Amino acid sequence: MEYSHEDAELVGQPVGYWTWAANKTLTAFVRGRLAAIGITQPQWWALHQVLHSEQGVTRDEVISAQRANLDVGAGMAVDIDLLVERKLLVPGADGRLRITEEGRALHGRAAETQRASRGIVHDGVSDEEYLITLKVLQRMMRNAGGEVTPA
Template identity: 40%
Template sequence: MQFSHPDSELVEQPIGYWSWAAHTSVVAHIRQALATVGLTQPQWWVLNQLDDAAGAHSLEGLIRTLRGYLDVGDQLNVDIDDLVARGVIVVDDMDQVAMTPEGQRILAAAKEVQITAHTRIHGGVTDDDLLTTMKVLQRMIHNTDGKFWHH
């Protein structure tokens, strides 16, 4: 791969721009891939949370957990309503959320799509490079007093 600038100039490039550009490109790639199985990214998060659940999930708890993901905001409610309308998840009278067999089928397809997307996104990036990148980004978040769910 050819980089945009020589190393001596690359270190002077604005991190805000390049982190935004990476975010925009990676998220767009993931969302396009998930659309092939009929999911938005927030819907993938819902199904993934339900798959990882050690028990029932309350609707309120699910929304509270996912609301901070990539500024999803109120769109999350629309995405959840769509999953219910399509029979992918159900919400019972106690506001407990569960995945249906159709949801499990879609989740399995989405996991395959995500594996393919992950492989492409991480192509040519060593684990050491990724680890350094993640630590640098988290350090920059810390340096700017950022407060994010995973930080």
């Protein structure tokens, strides 16, 4: 493994900084790649959630699920409105959102973009290294009194 610092120096650095820096860097990377195909990350989440619901979902269900998992706040409502405006989602008479064919097509492009992004980010990182990293982060979260819930 290659680092920009000596291991002895790295071991003394705060994990909070590195997890923040990783989050900032990786989020910008993913969001930039999704933006290149005309979708925001929260819009991707909404399309994904609606796609995988046979009966469709309400706006409140999308907002609630994303707020609980990803702390996106009130902006999720705007992203849903934009998806409806673009006719990627349509509200039914029952008020439940359903995905259109155009929405399915964009979801497919976004899914492929996400797979390619994961490949780029994981280049040179074995599954074993990735698993160890996640388990160590989960242990540190528990040690700090946090909850560890699946993504």
